[in-house]
Amino acid sequence: MAQKEYISPIFLLYFGLVTGLAAIVICAALGSLFGIFIVMAMPAMLYYLLQTIRMPIIAFYGLFILNYFIIAIMRYTHTSGLSAIMDIGLLYICFATVTHSILTQKLPWKNAFNFLTMGALVWALFCFFQLLNPTAISEAWMSSRNIIYSGLVVSFIASVLVTQYKHVKQLLFLLSILVLLACIKAFMQKYIGFDGSEKQWLAEGGARTHIIATGTRYFSFFTDAGNFGSNMGFASVVFGISAIYTSNKNMRIYYIIIALLALCGLFMSGTRGAIAVPLGGLLLFCLISKKFSLMAITAIIGICIYTFFAFTYIGQGNAMIRRMRTTFRPTEDASFNVRLDNQKKLAEYLRERPFGEGLGLGGVEAKRFAERATTLIPHDSTYVKIWMETGIVGLTLYLGLLITALLWACFIIMFKVKHKKLRGILTAMLCGIFGLMISAYGNAFFNQFPTQIIVFTCLTIAINGHRIEKYTIDNQTNK
Numbered sequence: 001m002a003q004k005e006y007i008s009p010i011f012l013l014y015f016g017l018v019t020g021l022a023a024i025v026i027c028a029a030l031g032s033l034f035g036i037f038i039v040m041a042m043p044a045m046l047y048y049l050l051q052t053i054r055m056p057i058i059a060f061y062g063l064f065i066l067n068y069f070i071i072a073i074m075r076y077t078h079t080s081g082l083s084a085i086m087d088i089g090l091l092y093i094c095f096a097t098v099t100h101s102i103l104t105q106k107l108p109w110k111n112a113f114n115f116l117t118m119g120a121l122v123w124a125l126f127c128f129f130q131l132l133n134p135t136a137i138s139e140a141w142m143s144s145r146n147i148i149y150s151g152l153v154v155s156f157i158a159s160v161l162v163t164q165y166k167h168v169k170q171l172l173f174l175l176s177i178l179v180l181l182a183c184i185k186a187f188m189q190k191y192i193g194f195d196g197s198e199k200q201w202l203a204e205g206g207a208r209t210h211i212i213a214t215g216t217r218y219f220s221f222f223t224d225a226g227n228f229g230s231n232m233g234f235a236s237v238v239f240g241i242s243a244i245y246t247s248n249k250n251m252r253i254y255y256i257i258i259a260l261l262a263l264c265g266l267f268m269s270g271t272r273g274a275i276a277v278p279l280g281g282l283l284l285f286c287l288i289s290k291k292f293s294l295m296a297i298t299a300i301i302g303i304c305i306y307t308f309f310a311f312t313y314i315g316q317g318n319a320m321i322r323r324m325r326t327t328f329r330p331t332e333d334a335s336f337n338v339r340l341d342n343q344k345k346l347a348e349y350l351r352e353r354p355f356g357e358g359l360g361l362g363g364v365e366a367k368r369f370a371e372r373a374t375t376l377i378p379h380d381s382t383y384v385k386i387w388m389e390t391g392i393v394g395l396t397l398y399l400g401l402l403i404t405a406l407l408w409a410c411f412i413i414m415f416k417v418k419h420k421k422l423r424g425i426l427t428a429m430l431c432g433i434f435g436l437m438i439s440a441y442g443n444a445f446f447n448q449f450p451t452q453i454i455v456f457t458c459l460t461i462a463i464n465g466h467r468i469e470k471y472t473i474d475n476q477t478n479k
Contacts, residue, residue: 052092052096053096053099053100053104054100054104056093056097056100056161057161057162059089059093060093060158060161060162061170061174063089063090064171064175064453064454064457066085066089067086067449067450067453067454068178068182068449068450070082070086070449070450071221071222071223075197075198075201076197078200083146083449086146086150086449090153090154090157093153093157094153094156094157097157097160097161107160107161108160108163109160111159111160111163111467112155112156112159114155114159114460114463114464115405115408116155116401116463117152117156117159117460119400119401119405120151120152120401120456121152122401123148123151123152123398123401124149124152126390126394127147127148127359127390128148130355130358130389130390133355133357133358135353135357135358135361136357136358136359136361137358137360137369137370139369140359140361140366141358141360143360143369144360144389146452147359147447148359150452150456154452154457154460155456155460159460162457162460162461162464162468163468163471164468164472165421165422165468167468168422168425168461168468169425172238172242172425175238175454176235176254176255179231179232179235179239179261180261182220182228182231182232182265183220183262185220185221186220186265189219190216190218190268206219210224210225214270214319214323215270215319215320215323216270217269217270217271218265218269218270219269220265223448223449225270225271226271226273226274227448227451228265228271229265229266229268229269229270229271230271230273230274230443230451231445231454232262232263232264232265232266232269232274233262233266233275233277233278233281233432233435233439234262234277234281234432234436234454235258235265236259236263236277237259237277237278237281237282237428237435238259238431239255239258239262239428240256240259240278240428241285241427241428241431242428243255243259244294245420245421245425245427246424247421263278266278267321267324270319271443272327272442273327273439273441273443274439274443275309275327276327276435276439276442277432277435277439279302279305279306279438280435280438281431281432281435282298282301282431283302284430284435285298285427285431286299286302288410288413288430288431289427290414306328309325309327309328342378342380345373346373346374346377346387346388350374350392355390355393355394356387356389356391356393356394357372357373357388357389359389359390361375361388361389362374362375362384362387362389363375363377363378363385363388363444364376364378374388374389379444380442380443380444381440381442381443381444382440382441382443382444382445382447383399383440385444402437405459406430406434406437408463409426409430409459409465412462412466413426413427413462416469417465417466417469418469419469419473422469423465429458429461430458430462432458433455433458433459433462436451
């Protein structure tokens with residue numbers, strides 16, 4: 001029998017090397033440095049493509065990391081519009097997930113049919129029909145594309161890919177590293193100083209809200225101090241609670257350190273509304289922990305924190321504590337009273353606009369599109385911004401989606417998840433999300449990078465907690 005002919009892998013390797021070198025020579029002759037870079041990067045890109053199709057969860061982790069640094073990339077490259085990279089990343093993960101399911105292993109697509117994904121689909125359709133709003137502007141609508149579909153896509157792919165307890169632990173550990181890096185950057189800003197790109201950002205308008213009379217507000221590599229402070233509040237809750245349920249002593253110590261560093265970052269941000277994140281997280285934890293001892297300890301800690309800020313003047317000499325204390329005495333804060341006056345004006349203006357002014361037309365930053373009543377008044381709140389742009393109908397739909405998803409996730413964790421460690425992590429995530437939802441009333445960060453993707457990822461995991469537990473048990477049984 002004649003020997004079967006085949007193409008040797010060595011031949012393919014040599015062919016690839018020769019072809020690549022030839023392409024580099026051609027690009028060099030044409031003076032295209034970018035072309036040379038693309039050719040040199042192609043092997044790594046091809047390897048990433050193959051690996052992510054084989055294990056699409058890797059692509060999801062990659063997007064999770066990119067989501068945390070995308071603002072820093074834009075700040076240091078002095079390039080706007082790079083958020084399109086996130087759009088491409090979301091589309092690619094969908095491609096890798098579908099391809100993996102067809103070629104390698106069938107994925108649990110039924111997981112994607114949950115309340116959050118379906119609710120996010122309804123929200124996306126509502127936002128799409130906002131184009132029919134007579135006061136809408138298509139250019140402004142396009143600038144708000146992130147709020148339209150990011151939550152839907154993230155919820156969909158997280159439902160399908162994050163299916164085991166080990167995936168949840170990996171995401172938690174990955175988040176801890178990202179939080180650690182964010183805290184290190186904030187400490188560098190405080191004790192070393194701002195770098196050139198950060199000084200430029202401050203000079204272009206950031207200093208107005210970050211270099212103030214009560215002190216400097218540090219923002220790490222986030223969009224602003226409000227976003228940074230709220231995310232650090234979220235991290236302090238997530239890792240503080242996770243430490244309680246972690247059996248590994250070293251990991252427990254590590255998570256406690258991350259929680260404390262994040263709490264320091266919260267205060268360094270000078271974001272008064274961010275203090276609501278740990279307080280809100282403690283409140284929810286007290287309600288859903290199901291253990292009297294934890295409920296009692298949590299309640300005592302929450303009461304002590306509230307009493308410290310609301311009824312004492314301890315630490316008043318510290319600028320960060322003094323600024324945070326005004327959160328608990330809002331009527332004494334001039335900016336809070338201005339916000340209330342602005343909301344009264346908006347209520348009058350939006351009374352005859354139940355669908356709002358149009359996506360992208362909320363807040364003074366939207367003046368580049370048009371001068372409207374909604375673009376002349378600062379929103380200072382995620383919910384006020386959504387109210388401006390989508391009216392009372394949109395705000396009701398959006399809050400209904402988040403609150404119902406949160407309550408359903410609480411039910412899942414309390415009554416359907418029996419795996420103690422998994423339930424602990426899911427509880428931590430849910431408590432952090434609840435804190436962010438409260439803080440979003442005082443800060444317009446909820447739909448920015450990296451908050452939105454983190455929230456929808458964690459909320460999706462919590463809602464699918466019982467399914468994750470089942471797949472974990474089944475996987476262990478089959479081994």
